[in-house]
Amino acid sequence: MKPALGLIGLVAAGLWAGSPSSAAEVGIFEGDRDVGKVGQPGSVVFEETGKDYMISGGGENMWFTNDAFHFIWKRVSGDFELQAAVQWLQAGGNAHRKACLVVRQTLEPDSAYIDVAVHGDGLTSLQYREARGGLTREIQANETSPARVGIARQGETFLLAVGSEAGPLHPAGPFMRLRFTDPVYVGLGVCAHDDKAIERARFSQVEFQQRKPAADAKPALHCTLETIAIGSRDRRAIYHTLDHIEAPNWSRDGSYFLFNAGGRIYRLPVKGGKPAAIDTGFAQRCNNDHGISPDGARLAISDQTRGGKSLIYTLPINGGEPKAVTPIGPSYWHGWSPDGATLAYCAERNGEFDVYTVPAGGGEEKRLTTAKGLDDGPDYSPDGKWIYFNSDRTGTMQIWRMKPDGNGQEALTSDEFNNWFAHPSPDGKWIAFLTYEKAVSGHPANQVVRLRLMPAAGGSIQELARLFGGQGTINVPSWSPDSKQLAFVSYEMVIGDW
Secondary structure, X not given: OOOOOHHHHHHHHOOOOOOOOOHHHOOOOOEEEEEOOOOOOOEEEEEHHHOEEEEEEOOOOEEOOEEOEEEEEXXXXXXXXXXXXXXXXXXOOOOOOEEEEEEEOOOOOOOOEEEEEEEOOOOEEEEEEOOOOOOEEEEEOXXXXXXXXXXXXXXXXXEEEEEOOOOOOEEEEEEEEOOOOOOEEEEEEEEOOOOOOOEEEEEEEEEEEEOOOOOOOOOEEEEEEEEEEOXXXXXXXXXXXXXXXXXXXXXXXXXXXXXXXXXXXXXXXXXXXXXXXXXOOOOOOEOOOOEEOOOOOEEEEEEOOOOOOOEEEEEEOOOOOOEEOOOOOOEEEEEEOOOOOEEEEEEEEOOEEEEEEEEOOOOOOEEOOOOOOEEEEEEEOOOOOOEEEEEOOOOOOEEEEEOOOOOOOEEOOOOOEEEEEEEEOOOOOEXXXXXXXXXXXXXXXXXXXXXXXXXXXXXXXXXXXXEEEOOOOOOOOOEOOOOOEEEEEEEEEEOOOO
């Protein structure tokens, strides 16, 4: 069906009544329907020559445990890409209204799903519900109102892509792994975010294709520096790159991140942008163990340029010649004492990896742990009364703490996982850490891991996020100064010319 006035003309002339279309009138899609309880029924008009779909939708929300919206769909098995340009056809409306590229397990309102949602205010995010009846979460893209958006599936991996009006799409940073049973429902949806209203969005130049990677295709590593809000669990992709980046620090004034890549330390504005390398002098083989002094004036790095073993150095925060702190390697920095006078680190001496401290200006190191096995990742509590660390002395890697002199060592976790890199929040209320499955040895890269959170005063452990990551995700302190957010790096392996 091709409206004589075109889609925009119908709306402007008041001639589009919004009556539901039949399955034969929805272009590449099999059918359309309202999902969930909607006060105003939705509909779709299809313009074949432009591959355009104008969808009207009501519904209170696509969030929490249930959805209400109008959906145009087809059943799909295997890998695919769906892309479109999205345009709202009415000014005003709720800022949270959503025009979406949708993948759902079923047409029930509480179905597991994932979508790319373009909101009324331009916010673009990857929303998902991992299981039927579960809560919806989102990863926000760091780009507002992109000209074109896409969603792609590769096995269990889904990604949000963006692009200009012409040219190919590229990943924007949000990735999520979900398990669906084929076939899934793939299509376009509109939610008014106001059950008394109808909102209309135009999806133009809609393209759908199924993709089957060549047998010899090699995946590329995609890296995303993200933040997660502790209160809402919502994530935001700050910076996406094909370069291998690791271990973000959050600056003491909250204005920038530091991370390592290719042996250098880079500075990135907290809102994203282009990273700038910090001058670290001769130190050109920095690893992912680095951090900022409590006063924000100095940077500690771990570098193996000289002698081939990691040594700890300090330098001015804006760059300069590194000053050696530990003459013996390997030594891997992990924490500053709150007064800035002492560094805590993991070091290998005589075949044993233990936790040590040393004056920040250099001097004699002090061994704090002596248990057989690996003790790693020391980080001070903000009041200086404890050093948190991880140890495998009980058979699995667990979170421990001890007094700054090494006394009073006690386990804080004892579960069926391997827990690494405990980082106390600046307000002293929380401990964030990285969790691997029990079968995973060490802290390797490219694993399904979890970011978890426990109260410093004791209490149940909460899951912040599940992601593909591991080595490089949160090796070092990465809390925001106000303790409301945590920075980390997620990874994904993607096949294709994205």
